[in-house]
Amino acid sequence: AQSVTQPDIHITVSEGASLELRCNYSYGATPYLFWYVQSPGQGLQLLLKYFSGDTLVQGIKGFEAEFKRSQSSFNLRKPSVHWSDAAEYFCAVGKGAAGNKLTFGGGTRVLVKP
Amino acid sequence: DVKVTQSSRYLVKRTGEKVFLECVQDMDHENMFWYRQDPGLGLRLIYFSYDVKMKEKGDIPEGYSVSREKKERFSLILESASTNQTSMYLCASTDLIRPTYEQYFGPGTRLTVT
Numbered sequence: 001a002q003s004v005t006q007p008d009i010h011i012t013v014s015e016g017a018s019l020e021l022r023c024n025y026s027y028g029a030t031p032y033l034f035w036y037v038q039s040p041g042q043g044l045q046l047l048l049k050y051f052s053g054d055t056l057v058q059g060i061k062g063f064e065a066e067f068k069r070s071q072s073s074f075n076l077r078k079p080s081v082h083w084s085d086a087a088e089y090f091c092a093v094g095k096g097a098a099g100n101k102l103t104f105g106g107g108t109r110v111l112v113k114p
Numbered sequence: 115d116v117k118v119t120q121s122s123r124y125l126v127k128r129t130g131e132k133v134f135l136e137c138v139q140d141m142d143h144e145n146m147f148w149y150r151q152d153p154g155l156g157l158r159l160i161y162f163s164y165d166v167k168m169k170e171k172g173d174i175p176e177g178y179s180v181s182r183e184k185k186e187r188f189s190l191i192l193e194s195a196s197t198n199q200t201s202m203y204l205c206a207s208t209d210l211i212r213p214t215y216e217q218y219f220g221p222g223t224r225l226t227v228t
Contacts, residue, residue, distance in 0.1 A: 009154065032215065043118070043204060043219035044157075051215070090156055094215070100145055100208060101172070102217065104156035
């Protein structure tokens with residue numbers, strides 16, 4: 001069965017500093033990989049996705065993620081964090097038709113210090 | 115602008131009550147999903163539907179059922195609510211015919227069972 005691990009439950013970062021969120025997955029085939037963000041009181045919004053090709057993918061809001069098959073990882077990064085990036089971030093792996101059935105990690109809550 | 119709406123943001127029900135959570139999407143999507151979100155566990159798939167009157171169990175279907183009589187509407191039913199079903203419930207939809215692989219989420223319903 002597929003699984004997703006986000007080792008960091010909380011991360012606190014200063015505004016303007018860089019951010020990296022870790023994600024490790026377990027899946028037998030080539031995975032569909034996603035990062036979603038949930039701002040307070042909101043539903044989830046897709047930041048970026050990876051299916052194949054270039055292992056460095058760019059997303060919205062200045063985020064990028066790198067797929068490393070050898071490490072079964074798909075870490076999310078942002079070079080300079082803004083206060084509006086305070087949210088909860090979820091990594092997910094998809095299977096089934098068009099990767100539709102998602103398995104989510106437990107989430108990482110990001111706090112941004114002024 | 116794509117839209118997934120859920121009938122209630124907050125709901126309080128008593129143990130043993132029958133509970134209906136409604137979700138409507140206006141994007142003509144084939145696939146619809148129900149998740150529950152719990153701290154530290156991320157989102158877990160309860161049920162999904164890939165067409166009208168079609169449904170498939172997700173990872174945690176016990177204690178829940180679903181109904182999809184119209185393409186735009188997907189209902190989650192708790193036949194006899196229990197306190198361990200206190201949670202945040204999120205509905206999502208995605209396009210299967212013209213796949214973007216993005217699931218669009220509603221704002222969620224926070225259900226408390228007392």
